[in-house]
Amino acid sequence: MNYIISHITRLLLVVLITIIPLSCNETKSKSTKNKTMNINWKKLSTNGLTGDLNKGVSAAYAALIDGNLIVAGGANFPGKLGFEGGSKAFYDEIMLYDDIAEEWRVIGHLPTASAYGVSVPVSEGALWIGGNNEKESLKSCYQVSLTSNNEISLKTFPDLPSPMDNFYGCSIGDLVFVAGGNVNGKPSNSIYSINTKTDSAWTKLDDYPGIPRVQPVLSSVEKEDRIYIYLMGGFFGGNDNQEPAMATDILRYDVADKVWSKAGEQVDSATGEPFSLGGAAAFSIDNRYILCIGGVNYNIFLDAITTQYNIGSNTKLTPEEKKEENLNFSKHYMTQPVDYYKFNTECRVFDIFTSEWKTIDNTPDAARAGATVVYEGNKFYAIQGELKPGLRSAETFMGEIIINVK
Numbered sequence: 001m002n003y004i005i006s007h008i009t010r011l012l013l014v015v016l017i018t019i020i021p022l023s024c025n026e027t028k029s030k031s032t033k034n035k036t037m038n039i040n041w042k043k044l045s046t047n048g049l050t051g052d053l054n055k056g057v058s059a060a061y062a063a064l065i066d067g068n069l070i071v072a073g074g075a076n077f078p079g080k081l082g083f084e085g086g087s088k089a090f091y092d093e094i095m096l097y098d099d100i101a102e103e104w105r106v107i108g109h110l111p112t113a114s115a116y117g118v119s120v121p122v123s124e125g126a127l128w129i130g131g132n133n134e135k136e137s138l139k140s141c142y143q144v145s146l147t148s149n150n151e152i153s154l155k156t157f158p159d160l161p162s163p164m165d166n167f168y169g170c171s172i173g174d175l176v177f178v179a180g181g182n183v184n185g186k187p188s189n190s191i192y193s194i195n196t197k198t199d200s201a202w203t204k205l206d207d208y209p210g211i212p213r214v215q216p217v218l219s220s221v222e223k224e225d226r227i228y229i230y231l232m233g234g235f236f237g238g239n240d241n242q243e244p245a246m247a248t249d250i251l252r253y254d255v256a257d258k259v260w261s262k263a264g265e266q267v268d269s270a271t272g273e274p275f276s277l278g279g280a281a282a283f284s285i286d287n288r289y290i291l292c293i294g295g296v297n298y299n300i301f302l303d304a305i306t307t308q309y310n311i312g313s314n315t316k317l318t319p320e321e322k323k324e325e326n327l328n329f330s331k332h333y334m335t336q337p338v339d340y341y342k343f344n345t346e347c348r349v350f351d352i353f354t355s356e357w358k359t360i361d362n363t364p365d366a367a368r369a370g371a372t373v374v375y376e377g378n379k380f381y382a383i384q385g386e387l388k389p390g391l392r393s394a395e396t397f398m399g400e401i402i403i404n405v406k
Contacts, residue, residue: 035286036404037360039347044097044381044396048104052078052089056384056392058370059115063126064381065146069097070107071372071383071396072128075115081390083330090115090133094152097396108152114138118169119374120176122196127157127171129178130164137163137185143196158201161192168218170229170283174198177220177229180213187212187236191229191253205253208260211236213247217282219290221352229253230290230352232266233277235301238309246302248274250350264355268346274298279369280344283380285401290350291360293382294368297342304333338388343367365397378403 046054057074064070072094080086090113095104117131117138125145131138141157160178167181167188179191189207213234220229231251238244252263266275280295311317311325347361370392371385378401387393 035289037285037289037291037349038402039361040400040402041363041365042398042400043365044398045102046104046394046396047102048095048098049394052076053091053093054394056394057091057115058372058384058386058392059117059131060372060383061110061115061117061119061128061131062372062374062381062383063119063121063128063144064374064376065125065144067376068146068150069374069381069383069396070144070146070152071095071097071104073110073113073115073117073131074372074384076392077390081334083327083334088134096150096152107150108154111140111142111154112138116165118164118167118178119372120169120171120178121374121376122171122174122176124196125153127176127196128154129169129176130160130167132163132165137165137182139163157196158194158199161202161204164188166215168216170218170220172220172222172227175227177218179208179218179229179231180216180234182214187214189213191231193255206258206260208251208253210249210251211242211245211247215278216247217277217280217292219282219284221284221287221290223287223352227255228352229255230263230282230284230350232282232290232292232350233280233295235276235278235305237305238313244302244305244309246274246276246278246298248276248298250355263352264350267357268359269357270359275344275346275348276301279386281371281373281382283373283375285349286403288351288353290352291401292348292350293344293366293373294371294385295344296369297344300340300342307333334389336388338391341388343369343387365395368393 057076060074061072075090078089092110092113093106094108096107114131114133118129120127129141139160142154143157145153162184165182169178174196177193183190189212191205192202194202216234217232234247236245248266250264253260268275276298277295280292282292284290345362345367346359349358368385372383380399383396
């Protein structure tokens with residue numbers, strides 16, 4: 001029997017981030033000295049977010065172009081949740097944050113209301129890639145730029161080979177990578193690349209090993225003139241051959257040698273326990289560190305998707321009984337207070353030189369799943385996202401990374 005993801009598991013996917021990936025255009029670091037870091041946070045105004053957008057969205061597209069923060073699309077439940085008879089809404093507004101007026105304003109619209117795609121920076125702006133809308137997964141790509149008058153420009157870009165959603169990406173200069181998520185509606189081990197200056201189509205690279213990863217994080221570094229792609233986190237909802245799992249092994253892809261290898265584990269340095277990066281965001285710093293923010297709780301989310309899997313694969317239950325079991329589970333799981341879900345408050349850094357983790361900050365402001373993060377220099381923005389399944393936040397935070405060299 002083919003395992004079909006249940007209605008409630010689809011709701012669980014809403015919790016997770018289609019996080020928008022970040023720039024890997026870091027200045028190459030030749031220093032091997034140890035560094036300590038901390039983050040200074042500032043909350044942006046929510047003025048200008050009108051209608052149902054003032055409830056916040058998750059899985060939006062975003063870009064940081066010449067210091068201008070742009071956010072587009074996203075999804076939320078403006079009314080009732082799915083199990084209550086409500087519907088998820090998708091948005092097409094493209095919004096610019098005005099630093100002087102401290103407010104958001106609409107500067108354009110997406111071709112279709114959508115979310116759960118990938119955003120990566122390139123030399124001439126950014127790419128907004130794939131995602132899905134209320135009807136289907138998408139393979140469309142757009143190159144995003146701003147005019148001198150801060151007007152948005154969207155140019156068509158070569159489509160992905162197949163529709164993709166709930167995946168992740170990163171870039172080094174004009175070389176772009178995307179991996180994981182759903183491809184043609186199914187969890188995938190695929191990774192693709194394209195050079196925005198020289199290529200007219202995406203290239204499929206060697207699949208990464210292990211389980212498929214829905215909503216992983218992806219980042220890249222350049223070390224000794226070689227490019228490495230780091231794949232972390234994500235989850236697999238299970239199928240006929242394998243039960244659900246949370247990915248905790250860190251995989252590294254050597255772009256030149258076209259080889260995957262294991263680079264570490266997601267284990268908390270203080271507790272020794274594994275942690276999840278499903279629904280998190282990640283980006284590289286100084287070609288040595290990978291900063292990871294947010295994401296769902298390992299144990300709570302694994303228990304949830306396993307419960308759904310067990311209901312769906314129980315041959316002793318009739319379809320109506322499965323429907324009733326799913327509804328009962330949803331009523332319990334989706335209606336708990338925010339603190340119940342224990343989204344990651346830790347901002348963790350992975351050192352690719354030592355394969356060690358350090359927690360550089362711990363704040364409830366980071367406890368989001370599905371937040372969009374964009375990065376430039378030592379500054380990043382964590383944009384909206386979910387506080388719990390079905391509940392978004394309209395708040396965006398600017399973070400400044402303070403680095404001290406020992």
